Amino acid sequence: MNVIVEFKDVTKSYGDIPAVEEVSFELQKGEILGFLGPNGAGKTTAMKLITGYMPAEKGTVFVNGSDIREDPLLARKSIGYLPENNPLYTDMTVEEYLNFIAQMRGVKNIRKAKDSAMEKCGIKSVGHRIIGHLSKGYRQRVGLAQAILHDPEILILDEPVNGLDPKQITEIRNLIKELGTEKTVILCSHILSEVEAVADRVLIIDRGRIVADDTIENLKEREKGNSIFVLEFLEEEKNVAEVLKGLEKISKIDQISNTTFKITAAGEKETGHQLFKTASKNKWKVSQIYLESNSLENMFLTLTETEKEEGDR
Amino acid sequence: MRQSWVVMKKELSGYLNSAVAYIFFTLFLVVLSFLFFRVYFLVGVVSMNEFFNMIPWIFLLFIPSVTMKSWAEERKSGTMEVLFTMPVRDRDLVLGKFLAGFFFVSIAIALTFIIPFLVSITGNLDMGPVVTSYLGVFLLAAAYIAIGNLVSSFTANQVTAFLVTVVVMFVLMIIGTEPVYSIFPSAIADIVRNFSLSYHFQSIQRGVVDSRDIVYYFSIIFLFLFYNVRSIESRNW
Numbered sequence: 001m002n003v004i005v006e007f008k009d010v011t012k013s014y015g016d017i018p019a020v021e022e023v024s025f026e027l028q029k030g031e032i033l034g035f036l037g038p039n040g041a042g043k044t045t046a047m048k049l050i051t052g053y054m055p056a057e058k059g060t061v062f063v064n065g066s067d068i069r070e071d072p073l074l075a076r077k078s079i080g081y082l083p084e085n086n087p088l089y090t091d092m093t094v095e096e097y098l099n100f101i102a103q104m105r106g107v108k109n110i111r112k113a114k115d116s117a118m119e120k121c122g123i124k125s126v127g128h129r130i131i132g133h134l135s136k137g138y139r140q141r142v143g144l145a146q147a148i149l150h151d152p153e154i155l156i157l158d159e160p161v162n163g164l165d166p167k168q169i170t171e172i173r174n175l176i177k178e179l180g181t182e183k184t185v186i187l188c189s190h191i192l193s194e195v196e197a198v199a200d201r202v203l204i205i206d207r208g209r210i211v212a213d214d215t216i217e218n219l220k221e222r223e224k225g226n227s228i229f230v231l232e233f234l235e236e237e238k239n240v241a242e243v244l245k246g247l248e249k250i251s252k253i254d255q256i257s258n259t260t261f262k263i264t265a266a267g268e269k270e271t272g273h274q275l276f277k278t279a280s281k282n283k284w285k286v287s288q289i290y291l292e293s294n295s296l297e298n299m300f301l302t303l304t305e306t307e308k309e310e311g312d313r
Numbered sequence: 314m315r316q317s318w319v320v321m322k323k324e325l326s327g328y329l330n331s332a333v334a335y336i337f338f339t340l341f342l343v344v345l346s347f348l349f350f351r352v353y354f355l356v357g358v359v360s361m362n363e364f365f366n367m368i369p370w371i372f373l374l375f376i377p378s379v380t381m382k383s384w385a386e387e388r389k390s391g392t393m394e395v396l397f398t399m400p401v402r403d404r405d406l407v408l409g410k411f412l413a414g415f416f417f418v419s420i421a422i423a424l425t426f427i428i429p430f431l432v433s434i435t436g437n438l439d440m441g442p443v444v445t446s447y448l449g450v451f452l453l454a455a456a457y458i459a460i461g462n463l464v465s466s467f468t469a470n471q472v473t474a475f476l477v478t479v480v481v482m483f484v485l486m487i488i489g490t491e492p493v494y495s496i497f498p499s500a501i502a503d504i505v506r507n508f509s510l511s512y513h514f515q516s517i518q519r520g521v522v523d524s525r526d527i528v529y530y531f532s533i534i535f536l537f538l539f540y541n542v543r544s545i546e547s548r549n550w
Contacts, residue, residue: 051398073400087391092325103319104399133439146395 003065004029004154004184005050005115010059017204019045021208022059029153033179034195034216035188037205043188044084046205047158050186051081059225064194075104082153084159084188086143094142095125097131098149105150113149121145123177137168148179155179158188173197192297202296204278206304220296221267226251228292230274234261234285243282247274262292316401320409324383328417339436341421346428358467359436361429365446365518369486369511372457377478379417380461381471383410384545389469397545407462407541411534414458424456434448442520449517456510457482459537466544485510 005027013019027033047060048054052072061076079104079157089097098117118124121141126134130144131205140160146154161169162178177198179185189195202211202219212219220227222240233240236258244253244263249271252264261279265271268291279286328334348371353459389395396406405450429443462483465474485494488507494502506512510533513526 003462048394051394052397053394073402076398076400079398081395083391083394083398086389087393087395089327089392090390100319101324104316104401106315106400214380295511 001031002279004063004187005029006044006062007049007058010046010056010060010061012048012049012054012057013313020049020056020248023205023208023210023211024059025203025210027184027186029184029200032176032185032187033198034199034202034301035186035201035205036192036293036300037190037197041205042208043190043205044158045208047083047156047186048080051156052076077091077150078153080147080155080183082143082147082155082157082160085142086160087164088131088139088142088146093128093130094134094145095127096119097142101146101149102235107150113151117145117149120148121181122171126221137164137171140164140172141175144175144179148183153184155183155185156188157185159190161189161194162189169194185187185240192300196296198290201244204300204303211303212299216296219299221269225263227268227271228297228298229257229271230267230292231261231275231288231289232265232287234287237258237282237284239286243278248273249274249306259287293296316406317405317409317412320540321404321412321504322412323518324413326418328379334417336532337375337378338421338424341371342424342427345371349428353432357431359438359497361430361443361446362518363507364428365450365514366449369514370455371504372454373479373482373486376418376422376454376457377461377475377482379414380458380465380478382465383414384466385468385471388466389471393545403545404538404542407545409539410462411459411541414462415455418454418458419451422447422454438477439520442518445520445522446497446518448522449467449526450519451525452508453514456530456533456537459534459541460485463537463541463544466541487511489513489515 068075368524
């Protein structure tokens with residue numbers, strides 16, 4: 001595999017406020033990277049640095065091995081970008097807009113590129129409509145079509161499903177997954193489930209710094225990531241707490257009612273398996289075991305919160 | 314260059330696809346004709362002088378309404394980000410927007426050709442000064458548009474862009490009028506007057522095309538377009 005995007009000690013601040021601080025990471029060709037962080041963590045700034053919208057203060061951003069400061073136009077050619085809030089020329093029709101983008105980008109066969117992008121994004125039926133009159137879901141598709149029009153190697157999507165309804169979210173998500181099979185994708189979001197649904201690797205950023213960078217699988221099994229299981233019994237069982245305490249990785253057991261327990265444990269798969277095993281060994285009449293909160297979600301919260309506490313000190 | 318053309322086409326069709334464009338053309342022609350002919354028939358001299366004297370002041374309100382939107386709208390809606398992340402040079406974008414504004418205003422100016430035609434019916438009109446004056450009008454419009462586009466690049470608010478442009482244009486106009494430049498010591502007064510848009514416009518209006526006036530307008534246009542490139546480059550806030 002080869003590195004397609006690289007950040008090397010990149011810093012960028014707005015006035016005195018640092019937005020991105022000494023951020024370094026690499027992105028392999030073909031990867032789908034989830035860029036996760038609370039609002040204002042510096043995600044969008046990082047994206048603006050890759051796309052060359054703004055220059056980095058310190059450090060270097062490489063796209064396809066070349067410093068983007070040296071040849072910004074070359075880097076931009078290989079990037080498709082859907083900015084945050086999906087800005088569009090609302091008084092143009094979809095076709096006019098895509099024509100304009102294609103001409104600006106110097107796409108060779110405009111007709112073909114436009115057809116294929118519109119097909120992929122499912123906007124063929126609205127080609128002649130004015131963008132301002134389209135629903136938010138359709139506008140988002142137009143934004144995506146704009147980003148993939150020139151068939152870029154790298155696709156950067158900043159909060160692509162923000163403000164959409166659940167049905168539209170699923171549709172856009174599937175579209176991103178599909179695009180991810182042939183492109184390198186960076187997906188920015190402050191919502192974990194969105195990143196989890198499509199990304200191979202997650203990069204968590206908080207206050208301008210990277211606090212975690214790993215595959216989703218690995219992150220879930222990390223010590224810091226606590227998952228919360230709920231265990232419910234048909235009738236009251238004895239010694240549940242005592243038995244569970246003996247298990248590995250379980251850090252906390254709360255009894256919520258006579259028949260319901262909440263178990264906090266590090267990791268996800270192992271603990272789930274252990275719970276099932278223990279329950280059957282003790283012949284407990286379990287009515288259900290479920291994961292109340294995902295380990296990744298908790299870790300995301302813990303990581304971003306501890307950072308804040310440190311910052312407050 | 315190819316991309317300036319693409320931007321120009323997009324901007325121009327943006328102007329022309331809106332009903333406001335036609336209101337603009339009509340209003341421009343009607344206001345000018347009314348103000349001119351109202352006096353013309355009273356004075357009874359076959360001359361277009363009054364018409365060309367009015368033009369800079371009429372532009373003062375009309376041209377900022379064309380340029381106010383150029384960058385401010387892009388900044389406000391965020392489309393600037395789409396524009397600036399495409400493989401395109403900033404100067405091509407600036408040039409494209411400038412040309413679009415210039416072509417649009419040129420259409421409005423061309424519509425007023427009917428006025429000298431009507432005047433020539435009423436009497437013997439000397440066409441020489443009219444032709445050079447029109448050259449001056451086009452140059453003045455181009456300079457105004459370069460100024461207006463620069464101002465528009467500083468703000469996301471179209472009303473602010475409009476008002477500030479009016480102020481800048483107004484100042485550049487009045488420093489060429491006697492009551493204003495004469496308050497400066499005589500050594501400076503001439504320099505001040507030379508910087509004004511109106512002084513050079515009057516000079517062309519006399520019917521003599523002096524290379525200094527042409528150079529002045531081209532420098533103004535170049536200067537403001539150059540600063541426009543610089544102003545959109547520094548978008549790191």
